[in-house]
Amino acid sequence: MDVRLLGGFALRVGDQLVPATVWRQRRAAAIIKLLALEPGHRLHREQLLETLWPDRDPESAANNLRVALHHARQGLERAGAPAGVFLVRDGDSLVLGPHDAVQVDVTRFDQAVTRAWQHADPATAERAASFYQGDLLPEDPYEDWAAARREALRASYLTLLARLSGMYEVRGDFSRAMAAQERVLAADPLEETAHSSVMRLHAQMGNASLALAHYARFESVLEQELGAAPEPETRELAAAIREGRLTPAPPPPAPPLTDVRIAAASRLPAAVDIPVGRERELAELQRLLASSRLVTLTGPGGIGKTRLALETARVVEPRYPDGAALVDLAPLRDPTLVLPAVSRAIGVEESAGQPIGELLAASIGERHLLLILDNLEQVAEAGPGIAALMTACPNLTFLATSRVRLRVRGEQEYPVSPLPLPDLPTSGIAALMPDLARTPAVALFVRRAQAARPDFRLTPENVSAVAAVCHRLDGLPLAIELAAARVRVLTPDHLLRRMARPLDVLGMTAADVPARQRTLRDTIAWSHALLDPDEQMLFRRLSVFAGSWTLEGAEAVAASADEPAFDTVETLAGLIDHSLVNARHEGEKAEVEPRYTMLETIREFAIEQLAASGEIVPIERAFESFLLRLAGRAEAGMRGPDQLNWLERLEEEHDNVRAALGRMVDRGDGEAALSLAPRIAPFWRARGYAVEGRSWLERALELVDDPRPGPRAAALDALGGLAIDLGDYDAADRHYRESVDLWWKLGDRPALVQGLYDLSIARTNRGAFDEAQSLLEEALAIAREEHDERGMAATLHNLGMLARENGHLGRAIDLLEEAMAIWRQLGDPHWIGATASNLGDAHRLAGDAERARACFDESAALYSRLGDRFALGVIANHRGLLEQDAGHTAEAFRLHGEALHHFDAVRAPLGAIESIEWLAVSAAGAGQASSALRLFGAADAARKALGLTPLSIDAALVATGRDRAMRDAGSDAAEHLASGAALTLDQARDAALELAGPSR
DSSP: EEEEEEESSSEEETTOOOOOGGGSSHHHHHHHHHHSGGGGGGHHHHHHHHHHHEEEEEEHHHHHHHHHHHHHHHHHHHTTTOOSSSSSEEEEEEEEEOOOEEEEEEHHHHHHHHHHHHOOOOHHHHHHHHHHOBBOOOTTTTOHHHHHHHHHHHHHHHHHHHHHHHHHHHTOOOHHHHHHHHHHHHTTTOHHHHHHHHHHHHHHTTTTHHHHHHHHHHHHHHHHHHHEEEEEEEEHHHHHHHHSSSSSOOOOOOOOSSSSSOGGGGGGGOOOSOOOOOOOOHHHHHHHHHHEEEEEEOOOOSSSSHHHHHHHHHHHHHOOOTTEEEEEEEOOOOOHHHHHHHHHHHOOOOOOTTTTHHHHHHHTTTTOOEEEEEEEEEGGHHHHHHHHHHOOOTTTEEEEEEEEEOOOTTOEEEEOOOOOOOOOOOSSSSHHHHHHHHHHHHHHHHHHHHHTTTTTOOOOOTTTHHHHHHHHHTHHHHHHHHHHGGGGOOOOOHHHHTTHHHHHHHOOTTTTTTTGSSSHHHHHHHHHHTTTTHHHHHHHHHOOOSSSSHHHHHHHHHOTTTTTOOOHHHHHHHHHHTTEEEEEEOOOOTTSSSSEEOOOHHHHHHHHHHHTOOOOHHHHHHHHHHHHHHHHHHHHHSSSSHHHHHHHHHHHHHHHHHHHHHHHHHHOOOHHHHHHHHHHOOOOOOOOHHHOOOOOOOHHHOSSSSSHHHHHHHHHHHHHHHHHHOHHHHHHHHHHHEEEHHHHHHHHHHHHHHHHHHHHHHHTTOOOOHHHHHHHHHHHHHHHHHTTTHHHHHHHHHHHHHHHHOHHHHHHHHHHHHHHHHHHTTHHHHHHHHHHHHHHHHHHHTTOOHHHHHHHHHHHHHHHHOOHHHHHHHHHHHHHHHHHTTOOHHHHHHHHHHHHHHHHTOOOHHHHHHHHHHHHHHHHTTTTTHHHHHHHHHHHHHHHHTTTOOOOOHHHHHHHHHHHHHHHGGGGHHHHHHHTTTTHHHHHHHHHHHHOOOOO
């Protein structure tokens, strides 16, 4: 693929030009343009959504992205592009294509300009200038995402031409120097510096009259266009030519550097190698340095700040005629020694009678100088002095590396992130090898491994281990380099097995690195030593969080009752400033409740500090108590209007829950595990963690020889629900039966009603409808005796659903309406919505579309207020079937697509599968047999994988649709079904949403 962006958008696949008509869908073209402009040709999905659809709600924007991608992929495939090569997903990112298969003219131009600045060779500069075929994307003049890059590229081109002219002029080739300046004026007719150069060149060639004629034309144009006169320097040049004071002569050589001379030890070191996977960071830093004079790279030790800063400095050094100097501050501990170190680096001798700041300001003056201040964290108090020097010297720029911000005016912080990590492959490894090898973390591992052992190669046999090692090390470049060096004696598999404690594995590296980076532990210890005692205490205590945490969580483990209180907020902010904790601001509620994380390698060091402190037992108990309180609130909250918020909160806390349950199980405390796990079970069910949840509950039960009957009954009831989700109806029946027996023995009749209700669901799913009926009637009788209105309404509701499944629609409607009367009396919006939804479906099946629609409308309104997206998905599917019955196929497609969006948002696989099936039924009815069969095949495969059995009334409708599609497809039917069966559920979802069309 060759993408042209300069002078106008065009795209070729091989020798085939993609027709302009393909890009009538402007956002399809915009996706390719954005990816082509991005280093690495990849963008996170959220960046695309925010850039292209900033005013749309997240669902609508996401669906529009899918539609635009569909158009773009179709256009590429019509031009001969192989399917699945370009515009592919990589996790949450979209990738334009394999690195070696995508060529972009902007990239060619940028690379050529970099080479031109590295060589004083006019031919190299001419070649670079030839790549600039016009301004970037002139057809998109009002797109904000293109404007800044357009101006930067234009400035790069014009600056290059001025340099080219200067190189010709130095060589005495005034005609070509003149031609280069004329090209500048063709692009920018009012560029006064170029006009002055043309005048001077005419004069030096002995053509004073041409020089003055050019000045007269420029003076006239400037007056007409801007109502302005030329600058004084230009007027003085014209006067000098007119009076004969400017005689033909070669231009004077550049003035030598006077009292600022960069010391040999402070010159930029020659590049040993280029940082791997930092193309984006390099590009962004270059742009930041064009607009900011103090850029601070922050991040934990080993993240690659110094190497990135040096490479950036090498690239931008031509912008600074007076040079670039590296000032290594690692040996310093006294902030007052920073400016003296700067003076030594640039060869300014200190004077006893003049403050160092004034001396530096006077010596640097207006020189264009770049200073790289490396390792500022331990002397960050020098920030005000640095800021004062920057104020006094208008052309002085600082590029700093530090584990903390300087916190001075004008500072532009640039947090350096770990290297991007690969998806961990589970199958099809050979086909994924090229993509895995290009992933920055893996590429760095391979490069360093080959330096240690030249015959090392990435193979299908070792690539999974290499990827897992990179994940274990959080993509931290130093850690990856240290690990890769071990391939001298360990295979990647053996290395991975030793990675349980990477701080112990990763020892000495190259002899020429600083002592503080000889081991990963030394690197983190360097930062830890800079913390005050309260920060060190909080740092080690936060290590109990295996995932991210909130301020509430931090406060729960921060200090015990017998310790002096400290300000958790300020102390946590200190850890963030030292790059030991990261603040994560994402999602709609980030401003209200940000979350915090540690890199895993840093957390391991913190765990060591916690173990050494003797605090581990009380802090772990405080952590577990916090999670128990949180789980209790979540259990209640998920029954009300905050259900979605609590699901999201538990998703964020899930790694912490796992850690707490793991500790409880490891110490054999089954009672503690049974107090937590059943409360998390509704989350496990809603978010598809049924296998994991069942495992935790089973292990907890095994640890307790004689558990209290109440906790055991609750655990068994939770196990039954998880077994239902997994399609293990025998186990569900067994667990529910035992929980019912325990409720009987305990005499807890309200809980018994719930148990019988749950057991009826297991019997229904096994097709034992008569037994389910008896259980529900028994539960209803107990509920009536206990005056348990909630129990009565719930059992009446399920009796109505059972009657609907058996085809007794009149009785189903009566039972559901009786349940509805109770729910209305109780004022429970969740159950009113659920009952209205199922009552509407009963009316639909009975042929009463008007009543069905009224029920669906009421249910949708309630669940919209509650924010229950699972329920909204159910209603959307019900409505879609209603529209399908009426022959409104387009509206049916839209509604089933809407349902799929809802189920995808709450990660409900059964709901997603059902939505895909209904979209397939709609497609079959619309004569789209191949698409329908592909979705039927995908849904069948997903059901088998998850062990999910459809209700008979649904299965009959699906079977009818499949039979129709198979008849229409004829001999190709089996092929389409097999193609769908090969899709993952995510791929099937995307295909179904493309079929559904854009959201409204």
